[in-house]
Amino acid sequence: MTATTEPAATRRHPNSGPFRRFVINNRAALGTLAVFVVMMAIFIVANPRVFLSWPLYNSILVTLPVALFLVVPLVFVVTVGEIDLSFPATMGFAAWVFALLVQAGVNPFLAILGAIGTGVVIGSFVGAIVVYAGLSSLIATLGMNYMLRGLITIITEGKSIALLGLRDTTAYTVFSGSLAGIPVQIFWALAFVVLSAFLYNRHRFGARVHAVGDNPDSAAQMGIDVRRIRIATFMYMGLGAALAGCFSVMINFTWWPTTGDGYLLTALASVFVGGTPAWGGIGTIAGGALGALIISFIQSGIISAGLTGFYVQFFNGLIIVLALLGHRWNQARYR
Amino acid sequence: MADRLIELREVTKSYGNVFALGGVNLHVDRGEVVGLIGDNGAGKSTLIKILAGVVKPTTGSIFVRGKEVHNWNGARSRDAGIETVFQDRALAVQQTIVRNIFMGREITDRFGFLHVRREHEEAERLMREIGFTSKVFSPDSIVGQLSGGERQGVAIARAIYNKADLIVLDEPTTALSLTETEKVFRFVRAVRASGRSILFIGHNIHHVHDIADRFVVLDRGRVALTTTKAEMDTAEKLIAFMEHVAHPKGVGSFDPNAAVLEVRQ
Numbered sequence: 001m002t003a004t005t006e007p008a009a010t011r012r013h014p015n016s017g018p019f020r021r022f023v024i025n026n027r028a029a030l031g032t033l034a035v036f037v038v039m040m041a042i043f044i045v046a047n048p049r050v051f052l053s054w055p056l057y058n059s060i061l062v063t064l065p066v067a068l069f070l071v072v073p074l075v076f077v078v079t080v081g082e083i084d085l086s087f088p089a090t091m092g093f094a095a096w097v098f099a100l101l102v103q104a105g106v107n108p109f110l111a112i113l114g115a116i117g118t119g120v121v122i123g124s125f126v127g128a129i130v131v132y133a134g135l136s137s138l139i140a141t142l143g144m145n146y147m148l149r150g151l152i153t154i155i156t157e158g159k160s161i162a163l164l165g166l167r168d169t170t171a172y173t174v175f176s177g178s179l180a181g182i183p184v185q186i187f188w189a190l191a192f193v194v195l196s197a198f199l200y201n202r203h204r205f206g207a208r209v210h211a212v213g214d215n216p217d218s219a220a221q222m223g224i225d226v227r228r229i230r231i232a233t234f235m236y237m238g239l240g241a242a243l244a245g246c247f248s249v250m251i252n253f254t255w256w257p258t259t260g261d262g263y264l265l266t267a268l269a270s271v272f273v274g275g276t277p278a279w280g281g282i283g284t285i286a287g288g289a290l291g292a293l294i295i296s297f298i299q300s301g302i303i304s305a306g307l308t309g310f311y312v313q314f315f316n317g318l319i320i321v322l323a324l325l326g327h328r329w330n331q332a333r334y335r
Numbered sequence: 336m337a338d339r340l341i342e343l344r345e346v347t348k349s350y351g352n353v354f355a356l357g358g359v360n361l362h363v364d365r366g367e368v369v370g371l372i373g374d375n376g377a378g379k380s381t382l383i384k385i386l387a388g389v390v391k392p393t394t395g396s397i398f399v400r401g402k403e404v405h406n407w408n409g410a411r412s413r414d415a416g417i418e419t420v421f422q423d424r425a426l427a428v429q430q431t432i433v434r435n436i437f438m439g440r441e442i443t444d445r446f447g448f449l450h451v452r453r454e455h456e457e458a459e460r461l462m463r464e465i466g467f468t469s470k471v472f473s474p475d476s477i478v479g480q481l482s483g484g485e486r487q488g489v490a491i492a493r494a495i496y497n498k499a500d501l502i503v504l505d506e507p508t509t510a511l512s513l514t515e516t517e518k519v520f521r522f523v524r525a526v527r528a529s530g531r532s533i534l535f536i537g538h539n540i541h542h543v544h545d546i547a548d549r550f551v552v553l554d555r556g557r558v559a560l561t562t563t564k565a566e567m568d569t570a571e572k573l574i575a576f577m578e579h580v581a582h583p584k585g586v587g588s589f590d591p592n593a594a595v596l597e598v599r600q
Contacts, residue, residue: 021475204447211438214427221421222439222493223413281429334428334479 028275029287031330035273035323036294043297046305056304060296061182062251065189066244067292070267071274072196073240075288076233078271081213081280084234086126086141087241087267089148091260094119095245096152099161099255108171115242122148123238127231152257161255176250185247192243197285209233214281270295273323277331294319338365339401340501340532341415346395348381355381357556358395363501368523368533370547372540372577377553379536383505387419388412416500420490422509428479433458435478436493461492465525484515491522495531502526503534508542520546540577544570554580
């Protein structure tokens with residue numbers, strides 16, 4: 001009679017030593033970091049004049065925060081086993097509420113709260129439709145995105161809202177000013193990333209998001225309200241989209257009916273380039289943030305490297321595919 | 336009767352005109368391993384689901400520690416200390432052992448943040464208790480890296496953390512190798528030694544005979560036999576009985592001339 005399992009001694013202890021454990025636990029994020037470092041090294045070699053001077057980084061630090069507010073909650077949604085394509089419209093809608101309130105003379109701080117409330121309500125609505133009707137979130141949220149954007153266009157008849165008065169408010173200084181020459185938005189975005197990472201890795205909510213995304217049957221049997229957790233991730237997405245919308249309006253002093261539209265594919269790509277797999281149950285917040293950094297550098301990098309704009313799409317795609325292949329090779333898949 | 340943990344009396348379950356269970360009596364005492372044997376369709380899964388409170392019995396009564404419990408459901412089953420380990424659906428395989436043990440019952444501070452160290456220590460204690468230790472893995476290992484028997488160990492450790500007095504194992508050794516089966520048996524013996532009970536469901540009679548103290552044979556929704564290890568000292572005796580149940584002499588004898596299907600206008 002032969003034993004079919006391998007002898008225990010041939011298997012390595014997977015968690016020997018704190019350093020090894022750190023590397024294993026953060027394998028996907030570290031892989032993303034490696035991609036980022038290699039990419040930047042290539043850019044610096046290709047065009048040291050642009051990539052070793054401050055203005056490029058300054059402009060990235062202004063636009064990156066908006067992406068971070070979208071990418072980080074999207075990691076929660078993907079980990080729970082769903083997808084949300086409605087966040088660009090949610091972002092536009094919440095930013096619209098912010099703009100209308102500021103225009104009506106409401107204190108911008110309160111207007112931000114109003115926008116957050118709007119985002120969370122839209123998120124819970126989208127989540128409830130997906131979860132209670134058992135719809136495919138891919139299709140349902142795509143539909144919600146069109147519907148919400150359509151609603152904005154119908155009501156505003158395509159007119160934008162200019163908010164030049166924002167520049168003189170305290171809220172603008174706090175959320176969009178600069179600190180020691182660095183755009184202050186990035187500090188808020190980093191705070192959001194760190195808080196979300198704690199929520200994701202060290203909080204009951206994050207633990208349940210992982211459990212539901214990994215095995216909903218098992219989670220339900222252990223008394224977790226699977227529907228509530230799923231809807232909560234959509235609400236968190238709504239919150240992030242609202243913040244992204246407010247920051248975007250404050251950068252431009254203008255709300256456009258198209259606010260948020262350009263972020264759909266870049267935010268999605270950031271999540272997956274960051275090392276969160278599409279099948280649910282696992283993911284990485286730090287990786288997602290690094291993914292957003294990579295995506296924001298690709299475009300400016302390719303042009304500064306001396307290639308024409310015609311190459312941007314090709315290299316965008318190339319980097320995404322290479323990053324995915326790298327993560328696939330880097331991580332064992334258990335389901 | 337002080338040691339009687341749970342008792343089902345005359346429990347039936349019918350779906351329309353079809354009886355899945357027709358008057359089943361079953362009890363489990365504290366600190367014993369009861370083997371529930373039966374072919375596919377004998378009513379094992381219906382019985383498990385009734386115990387777990389997922390399916391409501393059509394008639395019959397359920398007693399927990401000698402007291403009848405009315406309106407039996409999932410919450411009452413959990414309150415009674417019954418934890419069911421379904422074979423394939425029990426664990427989240429991409430998560431660590433710790434995350435699986437505390438799934439849904441995390442140890443947190445009052446803001447919901449996890450006490451990572453305390454969970455880790457508690458997991459180690461639970462794993463030691465059932466003899467589920469190894470140099471190869473730690474509480475931080477991913478469940479997907481574990482073998483089939485080891486995964487049963489995680490599920491059993493979780494059941495104990497959830498204060499289970501009766502752990503229902505649904506086909507825990509099906510599709511496991513001999514060494515893996517032996518691991519599961521080791522966990523089961525450790526659980527029995529701690530005074531908890533196990534209802535061990537299987538259709539491999541050798542496995543069930545090895546591990547159980549008492550056997551209940553289910554056949555077509557009825558208990559065909561309740562016996563002890565003392566009476567059935569070899570698995571062969573049990574198998575012989577099972578064969579008798581499956582092909583009883585004289586009953587259902589085949590008449591080649593009888594019409595199987597008749598069509599009338």
